[in-house]
Amino acid sequence: MSFTRTTEQSSNYDNLEQMPVAELLKGINAEDKTVPLAVEKALPQIEALTNQVVERMKKGGRLFYIGAGTSGRLGIVDASECPPTFGVPFDLVVGLIAGGDTAIRKAVEFAEDDREQAWKDLEEYAIHNKDIVIGIAASGTTPYVIGGLAMCNKNGVVTGCITCNTGSPLAQTAQYPVEVVTGPEFVTGSSRMKAGTAQKLVLNMISTATMIQLGRVKGNKMVDMQLSNHKLVERGTKMIMDELNITEGEAAALLEKHKNVRKAIESYGNR
Numbered sequence: 001m002s003f004t005r006t007t008e009q010s011s012n013y014d015n016l017e018q019m020p021v022a023e024l025l026k027g028i029n030a031e032d033k034t035v036p037l038a039v040e041k042a043l044p045q046i047e048a049l050t051n052q053v054v055e056r057m058k059k060g061g062r063l064f065y066i067g068a069g070t071s072g073r074l075g076i077v078d079a080s081e082c083p084p085t086f087g088v089p090f091d092l093v094v095g096l097i098a099g100g101d102t103a104i105r106k107a108v109e110f111a112e113d114d115r116e117q118a119w120k121d122l123e124e125y126a127i128h129n130k131d132i133v134i135g136i137a138a139s140g141t142t143p144y145v146i147g148g149l150a151m152c153n154k155n156g157v158v159t160g161c162i163t164c165n166t167g168s169p170l171a172q173t174a175q176y177p178v179e180v181v182t183g184p185e186f187v188t189g190s191s192r193m194k195a196g197t198a199q200k201l202v203l204n205m206i207s208t209a210t211m212i213q214l215g216r217v218k219g220n221k222m223v224d225m226q227l228s229n230h231k232l233v234e235r236g237t238k239m240i241m242d243e244l245n246i247t248e249g250e251a252a253a254l255l256e257k258h259k260n261v262r263k264a265i266e267s268y269g270n271r
Contacts, residue, residue: 003140003165003167003168003169004007004261005056005139005140005141005165006163006164006165006166006181006182006183006184007138007139007164007165007170007182007183007184007185007189007191007195008188008189009084009183009184009188010184010186010188011184011185011186011188012031012184012186013027013186016186016187024091027186027216028186028193030116030193031185031186031193032193032194032197034179034182034183034194035182035194035197035198035201036201037182038182038183038198039193039198039201039202039205041180041181042178042179042180042202043149045176045177045178045179045207046178046202046205048207049134049177049178049206050158050174050177050205050206050210052132052158052160052176053132053160053206053210054209054210054213054214055135056130056131056132056158057092057132057210057213057214058213059173060130060168061128061130061131061132062091062092062093062094062125062130062131063079063092063093063094063131063132063134063210064093064094064095064096064122064125064127064131064132064133064134064205065078065093065094065096065133065134065135065136066096066097066098066113066118066121066122066133066134066135066136066144066145066148066149067095067096067097067135067136067137067142067144067145067198068097068098068099068103068112068137068142068144068145069097069098069103069107069112069139069192070138070191070192070195070196071098071136071142071162071196071199072095072097072103072104072136073104074096074136074196074199074200074203075095075096075097075134075203076095076096076097076104077095077200077203078093078095078200078203078204078207079093079094080095081207082207082211083226084225084226084228085211085225086211086216086217086222086224086225086241087104087220087224087225087226087260088211088214088216088224091125092205094125096118096121096122098111098112098114098117098118098142098144098145099111099112100121111144112142112143112144112145113142113143113144114143114147115143115144115146115147115149115150117147117148118144118145118147118148118149118151119147119148119151119152121148121206122148122151122152126179127152127155127157128157129155129156129157129158131157131158131202132157132158132159132160133148133149133152133157133158133159133160134159134160134161134162134206135148135149135159135160135161135162135170135173135174136161136162136163136203137161137162137163137168137170137197138163138164138165138191138195138196138199139163139164139165139168139170139191140161140163140164140165140168140170140179141168141169141170142170142172145170146169146170146173146219149161149170149173149174150173153173153175158175158176159173159174159175160174160175160176160177160178161173161174161176161177161178162177162178162180162199162202162203163177163178164179164180164181164182164191164194164195164198164199165179165181165182166179167183168198180198180199180202180204182194182195182197182198195268209269218220218262218265221239221243221261222261223239223260223261223262223265224250224260224261224262225261226248227255227259227260233255236261236264237251237252237253237255238251239261239265240254240255240261240264240265240268243265244265244268251264254267254268
């Protein structure tokens with residue numbers, strides 16, 4: 001089966017170095033506007049994958065993201081934001097990147113070309129068949145990610161992926177593929193741009209919808225968020241005020257006592 005990486009096709013723009021800043025920004029913005037529409041076309045695939053994530057996590061499983069380069073970093077960002085936002089354990093959603101933690105800040109040469117390493121990385125977390133692994137690769141051809149998902153399949157671990165090409169080897173490997181076709185980049189091949197934006201949007205959707213389904217949001221509020229700075233303490237206090245119709249002082253006292261918005265609200269109702 002033939003496979004064309006549209007993420008690598010030549011940009012619709014040329015002579016970029018001759019453009020003034022205003023024209024460059026206008027072109028980038030025009031391309032960025034197409035990304036949400038591409039994500040919308042993939043909603044059925046995103047729904048199918050998210051349902052699997054919810055099902056696995058309700059059974060005590062964990063969510064792993066594996067990727068290389070920009071894709072790996074995006075997975076790590078999404079994973080790292082789940083504990084402070086939703087109050088879940090730090091090891092419930094885990095992001096792994098080819099080349100290890102060093103690669104978060106600095107590219108590690110040829111790390112993404114190792115088909116065996118992702119499974120080794122997952123084994124360090126005692127990966128098991130209650131877990132789910134999502135491979136992230138704009139190209140859909142990254143050996144680190146494909147090899148990791150292939151081994152997951154062999155070992156009974158549910159797999160999904162997020163890629164920006166149709167019919168890629170990665171999508172063919174994943175049990176629940178998500179293909180968001182963003183087309184050529186403004187700068188040819190720079191998949192940190194539209195493809196990266198698309199991946200970030202999909203990751204937001206998967207993790208947020210999952211956490212809501214797991215009961216980590218009340219109404220539309222992050223009642224389990226970690227109170228790690230003054231801004232969040234103020235937000236938590238306001239949540240309690242609005243929910244219980246009490247004064248700021250009463251709300252602040254409840255939050256100080258219980259250290260958690262949900263517990264503060266529940267304790268008030270149980271008086």
